[in-house]
Amino acid sequence: MLWQPSLPERYLNASESDLAREISARRAELGSKLLVLGHHYQQDSVIQHADLIGDSLKLSQMAAAEAARRGAKYIVFCGVHFMAETADILTADDVAVILPDLSAGCSMADMAAYEDTVDAWESIQQAIRASGRKQRVIPITYVNSTAAIKAFVGEHGGACCTSSNAMRVFEWALGGGDTPKASDEEIKILFLPDQHLGRNTAKRHGLVTEIDAAAGASVRAQTALWNPKLENGGLSPREIVDARVLLWAGHCSVHKLFRPEHVATARQEGRTVLVHPECAQEVVDLADLAGSTEFIIDEIAQAEPGSRWAVGTEVHLVNRIARRAAERGVDVRILSDCQCLCTTMYRIDQAHLSWCLDHLAAGKVVNRISVHPEAKRLAKLALERMLRLAPLKSTQPVTID
Ligand code: SF4
Structure with a gap:
């Protein structure tokens, strides 16, 4: 998680109504230079200031188009860190993407660290080599992942997916991805970072994701959970080679x-x-x-x-x-009375938004999220593969109220 310095007292002590008034004034002052994005999970006091509302990928796509149309120079993303990275990947280089609170990360995205993914890839390849079987691994990452993971996936012939197109991306991968599967070849998916989306999608593809106790050991699971905290993901070489889908042990805390x-x-x-x-x-x-x-x-x-x-x-x-x-x-x-709240998204509030906009109005960019150009290029490959397979139905904003 990145470190966010504390805000000056005046933001912390201001009333919600004063902050709302100041934000509106700054938005008017910055005019078409500014685009404020609000993710669907954002609190109402922040959402009221958003020019566009949506889910992470669609917001980034809408923002790229809208920033180009209105000549915006600043995109303030009221979401979490990986979303701001995606917006930076998809928008022109001269547009600064800003996250109002740098500590607004995503616990799921943070569960797949780049170094752990590189180690896992090596261990999986080693298990395959030792088995003598002809297997190829295609990585898929949910868009709720860091730019580094998207870049890793893009570099290794894989694709991103969303919760609405995961089925289609799985189908593509199981067929061999961009290089059609040879008749004597087995394809394996490494799915990052959300085990649940991966497992639910594998199940819809007819892949057995658990062994039914009644059916006993005669039913072999076709998915296996890769735990990056354990050596070899906590799996035996046989389990690695037998699994058709390796699910990264990440989850959404909400x-x-x-x-x-x-x-x-x-x-x-x-x-x-x-x-x-x-x-x-x-x-x-x-x-x-x-x-x-x-x-x-x-x-x-x-x-x-x-x-x-x-x-x-x-x-x-x-x-x-x-x-x-x-x-x-x-x-x-x-569904649950536990009031399931995305606590990281909740860090973005009017105080942080107001603080960012005050700096922008003074000509100073704070909290810019910039993806390294090479990571951007590779991550874009993974995003573009997905969009080729499953173009978004529309980039019109979905509004609720
Ligand atoms: S709801 Fe879950 S996946 Fe979405 S940003 Fe929050 S922690 Fe991450």
Whole structure:
């Protein structure tokens, strides 16, 4: 996590309404030079200042197009660190991407360190060589990963994926990626950093992700969990070679809080359960529907009046969806009462936004997020492979209120 110096007292002591007024004044002053992006999980007091609202990849794509259209020089990304990196990768070099609080990281992205990934790659290749089998590994990384991991994946012939296109990217990889699979060749996926999205996607591809106790040892799991804290990922050479998908042992600290018992309670209340695929497999299996943030927003937007829902994703998004749905007589609540909050995203507040904008208005860029040019080039390869396979349906902002 990067270190964010504390803000001067005047920002910390200001009231929310004074900060809102000051931010609005600065936005007006900076005019078309500034673009403020708000991720769906951001708190309402910050979202109210966003020019564009969306999920991480779409926001970056919208921002790149909008910055070019209006000649913006500064993009202030009210999200987390990897999102600002993605915006920097996709926008022109003369646009500065700024993260209002440098300590707004993502615990999931931080679970896949570059050095650990290089070590894992070596160990996997060594196990394959020792086995004498003809296997090729294609890495896939969820876009919720650092630029360094995206670059690693791009360099090794792999692609990024989102929660909405992971199925398509898996299919491409299992077919050999950009080099079609030879008849005598086995393809293995290394999926980073979210084990749950990887496992849920592997399961939808018909790959066995757990051994059913009733079926016994005759059923062999086709996924294996790579734990970077353990030697050889905690796997035997045989397990490495046999697995068709190696799942990095990362997870989202928000979505892991949803549990099967929450689904059971929601069912007793007569609610349809809708979850994000970053939730654990046992939750996704029990849910009525699972899909990306955009899928969740669309499903609730189309829900019949009188219907009741429990939604398993970040609390600020669920609260906004629920407010809008209530106007149509649709009853929405978060799946768990633990108030699942992305605490890193929550570090971005009006005080930090105001502090950044004051500096920009004085001609000084603070908290710029800059990806190294070579990492940018390689990460772009991974992003472009994904976009070629699954172009985004639209780059129109998805708004909730
Ligand atoms: S919700 Fe999870 S994956 Fe998304 S930014 Fe927060 S910790 Fe990272």
